[in-house]
Amino acid sequence: MPTTFELNGKIALVTGASSGLGTRFARVLAANGAQVVLASRRVERLKELRAEIEAAGGAAHVVAMDVTDVDSIRAAVAYAETEAGPIDILVNNSGVSTTQRLADVTPEDYDFVFDTNTRGSFFVAQEVAKRMISRAKAASGEAAPRQARIINIASMAALKVLSQIGVYCMSKAAVVHMTKSMALEWGRYNINVNAICPGYIVTELNEHHWETEGGRKLVQMLPRQRLGMPEDLDGLLLLLADDKSRFINGAVIAADDGFGI
Numbered sequence: 001m002p003t004t005f006e007l008n009g010k011i012a013l014v015t016g017a018s019s020g021l022g023t024r025f026a027r028v029l030a031a032n033g034a035q036v037v038l039a040s041r042r043v044e045r046l047k048e049l050r051a052e053i054e055a056a057g058g059a060a061h062v063v064a065m066d067v068t069d070v071d072s073i074r075a076a077v078a079y080a081e082t083e084a085g086p087i088d089i090l091v092n093n094s095g096v097s098t099t100q101r102l103a104d105v106t107p108e109d110y111d112f113v114f115d116t117n118t119r120g121s122f123f124v125a126q127e128v129a130k131r132m133i134s135r136a137k138a139a140s141g142e143a144a145p146r147q148a149r150i151i152n153i154a155s156m157a158a159l160k161v162l163s164q165i166g167v168y169c170m171s172k173a174a175v176v177h178m179t180k181s182m183a184l185e186w187g188r189y190n191i192n193v194n195a196i197c198p199g200y201i202v203t204e205l206n207e208h209h210w211e212t213e214g215g216r217k218l219v220q221m222l223p224r225q226r227l228g229m230p231e232d233l234d235g236l237l238l239l240l241a242d243d244k245s246r247f248i249n250g251a252v253i254a255a256d257d258g259f260g261i
């Protein structure tokens with residue numbers, strides 16, 4: 001029986017849509033029928049992406065959001081729902097990294113990484129989920145309640161400790177536990193919460209590194225001596241966004257070409 005992913009009528013909020021994986025996630029969700037809301041701080045970039053999605057026949061909206069600022073998160077989610085409608089799918093993707101040995105980490109480095117990757121993604125998910133939960137309560141008793149999805153972008157670094165990015169690994173390990181806690185509490189409201197743990201994917205976060213000697217050596221250590229591209233996550237993203245994944249909840253899925261084995 002052939003199966004396709006079907007996101008027509010769904011509204012998806014993508015944080016960190018201004019570059020890298022977030023841009024790709026937004027393009028793919030829109031190309032498969034979702035109306036997307038693009039969120040991050042660099043609004044000019046989001047507007048360019050909106051124009052591109054609209055030119056391809058999709059629907060997109062833009063909202064400024066700084067995930068380190070809870071007021072900004074609340075205002076952005078409220079705006080997103082006013083502009084586009086109730087959010088069905090959250091791709092909780094904004095993230096940052098720093099590189100240094102643990103002995104050299106300053107309180108500022110630590111807060112920079114945790115404020116975005118852990119605290120930020122928690123409060124984005126919480127704000128979106130509060131609204132999903134009230135709608136689920138209002139619809140309780142309906143034969144086919146609307147399904148909701150939260151997809152947290154963690155990292156292979158949440159599962160396997162990597163040198164020089166210890167604080168990043170810690171921040172993403174917290175996102176894995178956060179995913180399971182949310183899945184446990186919010187599953188009863190038809191909110192499925194899952195995490196994707198990407199391996200090394202070429203984006204602005206790391207593209208400079210692959211040109212260095214250290215970067216080239218690292219690629220040689222990978223099981224298939226290759227890096228991923230953002231499109232390598234398309235299938236997993238669509239599966240977790242689609243209603244067909246209703247039995248997948250609290251899963252932490254590596255998409256790392258086998259690096260974590």
Ligand SMILES: NC(=O)c1ccc[n+]([C@@H]2O[C@H](COP(=O)([O-])OP(=O)(O)OC[C@H]3O[C@@H](n4cnc5c(N)ncnc54)[C@H](OP(=O)(O)O)[C@@H]3O)[C@@H](O)[C@H]2O)c1
Binds near residue numbers: 015016066156206
């Ligand atoms: N690339 C990889 O190899 C890889 C591997 C595993 C996991 N990941 C994870 O995947 C996610 C995306 O990474 P990427 O590689 O696409 O990196 P990227 O190209 O550097 O993009 C990061 C995104 O996060 C947004 N962001 C950063 N700080 C923010 C803030 N305070 N408020 C709102 N948005 C913020 C940025 O938007 P603005 O600057 O416009 O705000 C940008 O759109 C991250 O969570 C990263 O940890 C990446």
